[in-house]
Amino acid sequence: xxxxxxxxxxxxxxxxxxxxxxxxxxxxxxxxxxxxxxxxxxxxxxxxxxxxxxxxxxxxxxxxxxxxxxxxxxxxxxxxxxxxxxxxxxxxxxxxxxxxxxxxxxxxxxxxxxxxxxxxxxxxxxxxxxxxxxxxxxxxxxxxxxxxxxxxxxxxxxxxxxxxxxxxxxxxxxxxxxxxxxxxxxxxxxxxxxxxxxxxxxxxxxxxxxxxxxxxxxxxxxxxxxxxxxxxxxx
Numbered sequence: 006x007x008x009x010x011x012x013x014x015x016x017x018x019x020x021x022x023x024x025x026x027x028x029x030x031x032x033x034x035x036x037x038x039x040x041x042x043x044x045x046x047x048x049x050x051x052x053x054x055x056x057x058x059x060x061x062x063x064x065x066x067x068x069x070x071x072x073x074x075x076x077x078x079x080x081x082x083x084x085x086x087x088x089x090x091x092x093x094x095x096x097x098x099x100x101x102x103x104x105x106x107x108x109x110x111x112x113x114x115x116x117x118x119x120x121x122x123x124x125x126x127x128x129x130x131x132x133x134x135x136x137x138x139x140x141x142x143x144x145x146x147x148x149x150x151x152x153x154x155x156x157x158x159x160x161x162x163x164x165x166x167x168x169x170x171x172x173x174x175x176x177x178x179x180x181x182x183x184x185x186x187x188x189x190x191x192x193x194x195x196x197x198x199x200x201x202x203x204x205x206x207x208x209x210x211x212x213x214x215x216x217x218x219x220x221x222x223x224x225x226x227x228x229x230x231x232x233x234x235x236x237x238x239x240x
Contacts, residue, residue, distance in 0.1 A: 112180025
């Protein structure tokens with residue numbers, strides 16, 4: 006089967022087309038979805054893409070979390086559908102209470118763009134099963150509101166339950182608690198990730214590596230992992 010992965014466009018989305026392209030490069034079928042719809046078009050998985058939905062007014066992702074289609078996203082999450090929130094999409098997931106905590110202005114109060122080293126903390130999710138725990142990857146990062154925050158009690162629960170999916174390595178670019186770069190829910194089907202894996206799926210367009218400039222493709226594994234999870238569930 007060919008996995009059909011929906012990519013939802015919100016007003017202000019910037020990376021929806023890039024996410025669709027990443028799905029296609031990974032071997033899936035991208036399906037464009039609209040924030041004002043209540044129809045998920047029978048997709049097998051969902052991506053909430055990066056950007057600045059509704060201009061990041063109020064809090065980043067807060068208005069988008071109330072979009073009509075988010076009712077269907079919440080229902081799909083409860084039924085176990087793989088859902089990935091990338092950057093602004095991660096902000097939507099925490100605002101919709103599909104993941105714990107919140108994302109606030111970077112500690113240095115500036116927009117940041119860099120190729121970011123990360124370590125995989127949980128390779129047992131729908132979006133990370135192609136990685137290994139402890140594996141180091143490099144993914145482009147670009148955000149202004151990427152600082153993960155939560156209460157001490159919530160942080161203790163996140164760490165105790167193994168919900169940290171990725172941590173920043175080498176440098177914490179935005180002041181996130183415990184160097185948290187990505188989270189999963191307890192069922193492993195919902196993942197939020199602040200860097201942009203869709204910008205590291207094809208050689209010649211990704212981060213630099215010791216082998217060649219722009220040859221990094223670590224982001225591709227997010228999408229092939231989800232496709233593998235969908236295919237396995239359908240067997």
